[in-house]
Amino acid sequence: DTAVSQTPKYLVTQMGNDKSIKCEQNLGHDTMYWYKQDSKKFLKIMFSYNNKELIINETVPNRFSPKSPDKAHLNLHINSLELGDSAVYFCASSPGRFSNQPQHFGDGTRLSIL
Amino acid sequence: DQQVKQNSPSLSVQEGRISILNCDYTNSMFDYFLWYKKYPAEGPTFLISISSIKDKNEDGRFTVFLNKSAKHLSLHIVPSQPGDSAVYFCAASVRGSGDKLTFGTGTRLAVRP
Numbered sequence: 001d002t003a004v005s006q007t008p009k010y011l012v013t014q015m016g017n018d019k020s021i022k023c024e025q026n027l028g029h030d031t032m033y034w035y036k037q038d039s040k041k042f043l044k045i046m047f048s049y050n051n052k053e054l055i056i057n058e059t060v061p062n063r064f065s066p067k068s069p070d071k072a073h074l075n076l077h078i079n080s081l082e083l084g085d086s087a088v089y090f091c092a093s094s095p096g097r098f099s100n101q102p103q104h105f106g107d108g109t110r111l112s113i114l
Numbered sequence: 115d116q117q118v119k120q121n122s123p124s125l126s127v128q129e130g131r132i133s134i135l136n137c138d139y140t141n142s143m144f145d146y147f148l149w150y151k152k153y154p155a156e157g158p159t160f161l162i163s164i165s166s167i168k169d170k171n172e173d174g175r176f177t178v179f180l181n182k183s184a185k186h187l188s189l190h191i192v193p194s195q196p197g198d199s200a201v202y203f204c205a206a207s208v209r210g211s212g213d214k215l216t217f218g219t220g221t222r223l224a225v226r227p
Contacts, residue, residue: 004157031213033213040219041201041219041220042116042217042219043158043203043217044217045214045215045216048213048214056214090157090158092157094213096213097213098209098213100146100165100207100209100213101213102148102160102163103160103213103215104160105150105157105158105159106157107155107156107157108155108156108157
């Protein structure tokens, strides 16, 4: 069973479009995250949710809107896609925001903007 | 400002020998450090961690050393195996920051048979 699963794995779309990436975890964790890995392979946190509540928002453009319908799901919606949004997006989860327990990552969604 | 740095983008080691991967950090507030391993087209997988109250943590073939005064940590893999070939990321967090991880840029390890 996949612990943290993301869909789709690949997403190719045109500039200006709106797209969503879905993430689900079956670990019973309270906290979920979105990370972006850019062309320089630098992994940087974008958002964190704890029990459906936003707790970290790292100065990400407001074209990016995370949504957590329940604590097992954290989706990422991106409006008006730009060339610079091309990257690999990773979802992760951990037991809790102050647990200092390792985060578990999904396999990533490679977003390519044409 | 990159607070976690892995200055060696790549490392090549003979099978059976020791692999040493290094990581430096600048934020003295970091108190929890982790190493992740990543294969192509997969997400990072947790390997080993260390709290700032310790200077060494060992798990099988993997040992992490922390030198707080130098703001340096290292991952030792002994003996290295071809299956260890991957990109290794160092990460750090501040207790109470909501588990926000700050990652280094990774070191690609190649273990030669």
